[in-house]
Amino acid sequence: MAEISKATGNDGSGYMLYHSIGQYPGKVTDMAAALSAFATCWGTPNDEQWGYALGQRQRFIDLWSQLLKAPSASLTTTENVTSALAALIMALPREDLEGRVVLVAGDCFPSLHFLLTGLADRYGFTLRTVPLRDGASWVEDEDVVAAWGPEVGLALLTWVSSTSSHRCDLTALMAHGRKQGSVIGVDITQAAGLFDYDCMAVAADFSISTSLKWMCGSPGGGILQVMPDVIARCQPGLRGWFSQDDIFSWDINAFSYAPDIRRFDNGTPSVVACVASVPALEWHAAQDWTKQLEKNRALSDMIIAAADEAGFTLASPRDPAQRGGSVMVRLSDSDQAQALLERLRAAAVFADARGPILRCSPGFMTTEAGVRRLTSALAGDI
Ligand SMILES: Cc1ncc(COP(=O)(O)O)c(C=O)c1O
Numbered sequence: 001m002a003e004i005s006k007a008t009g010n011d012g013s014g015y016m017l018y019h020s021i022g023q024y025p026g027k028v029t030d031m032a033a034a035l036s037a038f039a040t041c042w043g044t045p046n047d048e049q050w051g052y053a054l055g056q057r058q059r060f061i062d063l064w065s066q067l068l069k070a071p072s073a074s075l076t077t078t079e080n081v082t083s084a085l086a087a088l089i090m091a092l093p094r095e096d097l098e099g100r101v102v103l104v105a106g107d108c109f110p111s112l113h114f115l116l117t118g119l120a121d122r123y124g125f126t127l128r129t130v131p132l133r134d135g136a137s138w139v140e141d142e143d144v145v146a147a148w149g150p151e152v153g154l155a156l157l158t159w160v161s162s163t164s165s166h167r168c169d170l171t172a173l174m175a176h177g178r179k180q181g182s183v184i185g186v187d188i189t190q191a192a193g194l195f196d197y198d199c200m201a202v203a204a205d206f207s208i209s210t211s212l213k214w215m216c217g218s219p220g221g222g223i224l225q226v227m228p229d230v231i232a233r234c235q236p237g238l239r240g241w242f243s244q245d246d247i248f249s250w251d252i253n254a255f256s257y258a259p260d261i262r263r264f265d266n267g268t269p270s271v272v273a274c275v276a277s278v279p280a281l282e283w284h285a286a287q288d289w290t291k292q293l294e295k296n297r298a299l300s301d302m303i304i305a306a307a308d309e310a311g312f313t314l315a316s317p318r319d320p321a322q323r324g325g326s327v328m329v330r331l332s333d334s335d336q337a338q339a340l341l342e343r344l345r346a347a348a349v350f351a352d353a354r355g356p357i358l359r360c361s362p363g364f365m366t367t368e369a370g371v372r373r374l375t376s377a378l379a380g381d382i
Helices: 002-008 027-042 049-068 081-089 110-123 141-146 170-180 228-233 272-285 289-309 334-346 368-378
Strands: 075-078 101-105 126-130 152-158 183-187 206-209 222-226 327-330 352-354 357-360
Touching: 027 049, 027 272, 049 075, 049 222, 049 272, 075 081, 081 110, 081 183, 081 206, 081 222, 101 110, 101 141, 110 126, 141 170, 152 170, 170 183, 222 228, 289 327, 289 368, 334 352, 334 357, 334 368
Parallel strands: 101 126, 101 152, 152 183, 183 206
Antiparallel strands: 075 222, 206 222, 327 357, 352 357
16 A cells, blocks of 8 residues: 555545545554554464453543543444444333334435334334435534424434535534433534544433544444443343353353443454554544644635635535535536546545535645645646
């Protein structure tokens, strides 16, 4: 990889895929060292593997908990965001869902909607999806509020949308949802690692994310954070020996749940993704977040100005207070988007598109020069 980057002169200045994978300076070396240390330990014929592997997993959990200011023992690992939501739904008391409504906005991550439609019959809930207004790129918070009454057993909020980077007003939505008595979850995937998220201040019942995107980690490193009072009410359906306080309690007639988030674990945990992601989490923990966000704002402004100049429609909120870290631009169709991406790639600018929507996320490695190459392409100059 390093060789490829050197050969193409790609220094990351045009990397704008922080809504997808996410890169930080030194990631290749850091990740290679972590995985190599893991291989050395795992492949050595002694008995030191589990202490090391589970220690790395705990480090991953601790770093994530610190980042989200999560109460102790309230955060665990999952394979991805979809499985985190599934685990939570499969754990809630029956009466939270049966005969009730699950509320979600139409611009949630599609995978989560696929999951919810699949679980509706099995768990006896009705899925209520708040639609986008005609021609809109995101769902308005006021439409979510209007659809949210006391019949809602569970609401899933997407803090930042992956298709428009619309950032919902979590404070207002949480305040409304609390009055309805719903269990409330927040998908923080597109914001974690760029915007400060304080579990205690937001006070959602659960939060879900991955270690990708702005977190810059590896695939397979999902997280599920659940507030202690909610954990106490949950009985995860997917359970196993690691769901217990003592994992070596092997009397098959004496299963009992751990008192904390560990009850959401099941069989032997997957640790490789934790090992691969710990360096990124450590890098994150050492950053000046105010500066990183300011940089994102300045580079995003350049992209918005260029899109305006070129006559394209912005598919993200113009107001930074309502926007995540990405800028989406509506092109005329997906062919135009693919052709533009081709030209961008040739100029070592990496973005992507969903249909006609170009997605650009300037982040930690992106520079003004890289954004200028993007803006030249938008103007048709390259
Ligand atoms: C808002 C949001 N949620 C979730 C995900 C990922 O879900 P999963 O980890 O299940 O693939 C993404 C990925 O782009 C996303 O943008």
